[in-house]
Amino acid sequence: MVGGGMAGAIAALAAREAGASVLLARRGPGGTALSGGAVGVAPDAGAPSTVPFALRLRPMEAARRLAALRPAHPYAIAGVGRLAEALDFAARALPGLLAPFEDRSRFLVTAGGGVAECGLCQRSQVAGDLALARGLVAAVGFRGHLGFDARPWAAAVAGMAAAGAPPSAWAEAELFGGPEEGTLAPHELARALERPGAAEAAGAAVRAVLPAGAAVALLPPVLGLDPAVRVLERLAAAAGVPVAETLADVPSVPGLRLQAALEARLAAAGVELVSGKVELGGWPRRPLLVAGQEREARAVVLASGRFVGGGLVRHGELREALLGLPVEATVGGESGTRLAGRPAPSLTRPERRAPQPLLAAGLRVDAAMRPLGESGQPAHPRLFAAGAVIGGYENAADGTGLGAAILTGYLAGKAAAG
Ligand SMILES: Cc1cc2nc3c(=O)[nH]c(=O)nc-3n(C[C@H](O)[C@H](O)[C@H](O)COP(=O)(O)OP(=O)(O)OC[C@H]3O[C@@H](n4cnc5c(N)ncnc54)[C@H](O)[C@@H]3O)c2cc1C
Structure with missing residues (x-):
């Protein structure tokens, strides 16, 4: 696992549950440690504040609706069929910290x-x-x-x-x-x-x-x-x-508390935790480098975050940081627009609440959580992605950030172990 935020941690725990040996490397805290501390899953976005709580859409129904309306969102690509299972898995992984998931x-x-x-x-x-x-x-x-x-x-x-x-x-x-x-x-x-x-x-x-x-x-x-x-x-x-x-x-005590609880759970679950940077340059032909040491890996989950975590970089154009995979986003309801070569000012809008293509930038994945390369095909059959490194949604602002990290982390971890 590359990354120790919510997505990498859930992927590691899901892979461990499936019987895999797991190494998780992280070079520092990312967006998870900055979060407000509660998991945004799928707000009933259309409901005005006057609509009684009892009449609001429950998270699972709101997630199904969101997936239908926003085809580039990870909920649409992964499907929400296992979202409740993933949220329940996360809540059970951190019983001292999180209240049970009740679809409310x-x-x-x-x-x-x-x-x-x-x-x-x-x-x-x-x-x-x-x-x-x-x-x-x-x-x-x-x-x-x-x-x-x-x-x-x-x-x-x-x-x-x-x-x-x-x-x-x-x-x-x-x-x-x-x-x-x-x-x-x-x-x-x-x-x-x-x-x-x-x-x-x-x-x-x-x-x-x-x-x-x-x-x-x-x-x-x-x-x-x-x-x-x-x-x-x-x-x-x-x-x-x-x-x-x-x-x-920010700085968020509940976010730090969440990050610390994830780390403690990973250690208790037998995940090998390494502090340091992962380099994937020659993988899978050559071993990957973890904090400077060569390590073999049958599968890799990229859970390296977006701009805060360091999963995306801009060197002339926007790219995924470790393998240089193409970065895409959603612009004006159209998904899959290639952002890589566009000038930065065209990726933001002056109206603060308008959709911001830059903030929705990230990898595109298939339904098995495999990132797509230049050809539109999976970059490698044993390479998976999870969390904010996947694009198609404004993870820090649309109320689905940690929920999407949990769903995609869960699916990617299971797939990597399979
Ligand atoms: C300020 C802020 C507040 C937010 N508040 C909320 C909220 O209240 N509720 C909510 O649901 N969502 C919230 N979000 C969104 C949510 O926090 C993120 O969507 C989510 O935490 C992303 O998790 P992640 O695991 O994908 O990435 P991150 O938590 O960013 O983790 C990325 C990890 O990858 C590591 N990494 C990157 N590159 C390498 C490398 N080469 N080698 C080793 N490690 C590497 C980083 O060190 C880090 O450990 C907020 C986001 C922000 C920025």
């Missing part, structure tokens, strides 16, 4: 004061699901810290009232007001809350400012990096109400 959308408040629809979320986010929360949701910021403002979170909940969201209020707990504390980065806050007694003290500070009748406390996304330390549970016990985190902006 979670409506979660974002750090910036929006609401995102996710198909799978971290346990620390469950109590903040606006479709399930009952009673007053109290958004609670840290008075001493500059980084989080609870008012937009309460406003985001109020904005979903017509859909069935509960009432909301906001408050500020007396936390992180020391001379050095007000500018601590999110991961430093998370570590501070992991110290003995800190989660309990934070819970008491939250309890002291909770509005009357508060049924849930919605907190900044900094509730510890290691789920085993149980910051969420300890803080909630002291606060006296269920507690949830908002989704995160």
